[in-house]
Amino acid sequence: MHIVVCIKQVPDSAQIRVHPVTNTIMRQGVPTIINPYDLFALEEALRLRGAHGGEVTVLTMGPPMAEDALRKALTYGADRAVLLTDRCFAGSDTLATSFALSRAIVRIGETFGAPDIVFAGKQTIDGDTAQVGPGIAKRLGLLQFTYVPKIASIDLDAREITVKRRSEGGTQTLKSRLPCLITMLEGTNEIRRGSLDDAMRAARSQIVKWSAAEAGIEDLTKCGLRGSPTVVKRVFAPTTRAEKATQIDITDKTQHGVADELIAAIFTRQPALEHELAFDGGQ
Numbered sequence: 406m407h408i409v410v411c412i413k414q415v416p417d418s419a420q421i422r423v424h425p426v427t428n429t430i431m432r433q434g435v436p437t438i439i440n441p442y443d444l445f446a447l448e449e450a451l452r453l454r455g456a457h458g459g460e461v462t463v464l465t466m467g468p469p470m471a472e473d474a475l476r477k478a479l480t481y482g483a484d485r486a487v488l489l490t491d492r493c494f495a496g497s498d499t500l501a502t503s504f505a506l507s508r509a510i511v512r513i514g515e516t517f518g519a520p521d522i523v524f525a526g527k528q529t530i531d532g533d534t535a536q537v538g539p540g541i542a543k544r545l546g547l548l549q550f551t552y553v554p555k556i557a558s559i560d561l562d563a564r565e566i567t568v569k570r571r572s573e574g575g576t577q578t579l580k581s582r583l584p585c586l587i588t589m590l591e592g593t594n595e596i597r598r599g600s601l602d603d604a605m606r607a608a609r610s611q612i613v614k615w616s617a618a619e620a621g622i623e624d625l626t627k628c629g630l631r632g633s634p635t636v637v638k639r640v641f642a643p644t645t646r647a648e649k650a651t652q653i654d655i656t657d658k659t660q661h662g663v664a665d666e667l668i669a670a671i672f673t674r675q676p677a678l679e680h681e682l683a684f685d686g687g688q
Contacts, residue, residue, distance in 0.1 A: 406459030406561060408450040409510055409520040410483070411541070412443040414467050414474035415531045439474045442526025444481075446589040448596050449556060450524050451482050457561060460484040462513055462520070466494055466505055472612050479607035480599035486610070487513060491617040493625050498633035499532065503540025505628055509620045510545060522566070523586040527552055535588070542586040549586045550579060554593045559583075 417436045450461045463478040465471050466489040475486035489509045497505065514520060523542075528535035535551070542549035550568045557567040557578065566585060570577045599607075617625060626632055651670060655663045672679040 406453070406457050406522075407518045407520045408453060408459065408461045409513060409523045410443070410447050410450045410461060410463050410478070411506055411523065411525040411538070412447065412463055412465050412474060412478060413440045413526075413529050413531075414438070414465060414471040415440045415529055437470070437474070439477055440526055440529045440531075442528060442530070442589070442591055444526070444596050445591055445593050446524040446526050446587070447478060447481060447483065448594045449587075449589055450522070451597070452594065453522070453556065453559065457559060459521075460517070462487060462517060464489065464506065464509055464513065466490070466497070466502060466509070472614075475612055476607045476610070479610055480604045481597060482599065482603050485517070485613065487613045487615065489615050489617075489620055491628075493617050493628045496630035496633060497628065498635035499534050499536040499540060500634060501628050501632035503537050503544060504632065505617070505620070505622060506537070507541045507544035508622045509615065510541065512615065512620045519584070521561075521583045523547065523584070525586070525588045527588045527590055538586060538588040545586070547584055547586045548581045549588075550581070551588045552590055553587050554590045556587075 414437045417438055447461075447463065453459075454461050461483045463475055463483045463486045465475055465487075467474075469488075469490055471490065472488055475488055479486055487509065489505060494501075494505055510520065510523060523545075525538040525541070527538070529537075539549055539551060541547075550570055552571045553568050554571055554576075555569040557569055559566050561583075564583045565580060566583055567578065567580045568587065570579055571590060617628060622628065653663070653666055653670060658666070
């Protein structure tokens with residue numbers, strides 16, 4: 406079984422800076438870490454390899470310094486690491502990122518064997534969009550499972566996988582054929598401590614580095630800022646509201662009594678809302 410895990414090197418969220426002109430994240434001088442959600446995806450991939458055999462390839466797109474994140478992933482036990490790096494990728498939004506990563510996964514399949522599962526974290530802490538994983542699945546024509554807390558079972562002979570998926574209504578149990586893409590939730594497993602042998606191997610390992618051309622990307626208009634339709638108009642910290650919240654005393658009140666008082670307080674602050682609701686109800 407061949408598993409590809411997409412990770413991202415992200416700036417420490419406590420020290421993020423934003424460029425005042427381009428509104429893109431400034432990474433120079435900011436400490437970086439592996440996106441925490443991606444670690445749960447990596448751990449699940451390593452567990453599946455331990456149970457069923459195979460190889461785990463870790464993939465990231467970023468500047469040359471992203472090699473540090475890949476070496477960290479190797480210390481956890483990944484078999485190989487691929488860095489997709491090229492100046493033309495600078496400023497990529499989720500659409501351009503998913504395009505570049507999907508092309509790199511195709512190249513990985515041609516070089517190291519077609520992946521049975523592509524893993525990613527549910528989202529990144531810098532973008533918070535949760536769009537890259539599904540975007541990769543769409544471009545590769547893969548069935549996708551998002552917000553997965555658990556892999557229930559895998560039958561490699563039948564090429565089937567069963568997963569638990571968290572949804573608004575509860576937990577779904579879904580079965581699909583391989584290959585597929587899975588985005589893992591946080592807290593789904595316990596991240597292992599890398600062994601000394603893996604740490605030594607990671608220090609000696611040669612990271613596979615591909616430019617856009619080496620990854621088989623021919624249409625550069627789909628990469629970087631040129632391939633990113635998303636425009637960040639302004640980045641700002643929300644101002645603190647001067648008005649304090651109103652507390653409702655619920656002592657000795659029933660649930661219906663609390664609800665009535667809450668509704669009354671809302672209508673007192675928003676008198677037009679009561680009129681609108683009454684009008685809509687009359688229709």
